[in-house]
Amino acid sequence: MELLGVPQGPYRDNIDDAQQDALRLKLASYDEEGRLYLDAGVELKWGPIVALAAA
Template sequence: MRRGCRIEYFGKARGPIRDNLDEAQQDAARLKLGSYDEDGRFFLDVGADLRWVPVDCEVAA
């Protein structure tokens, strides 16, 4: 079983499960739940979390 990352807000999924952290961070920025500073570091808003979840490959295929 593999794992994917998704943006959650106060424990509720707000975006799809992504294969990598960069895509999940882009989802968070699009939803205005996170942003990049002038140095390119990513920050999440209060209540937002990037959570790694298991992905059942048989169901996903």
């Protein structure tokens, strides 16, 4: 998750965890119908996390 291009939390490999991070940091909220809205400038980015194996 990024706020104006600056990372605000750990990288996540699924959208649900990224949304929960945004809610915990008060960068998102739900409307009365249960839809998630991100604050202006917040962007969720997710993808596979690639880790190198220890040698």
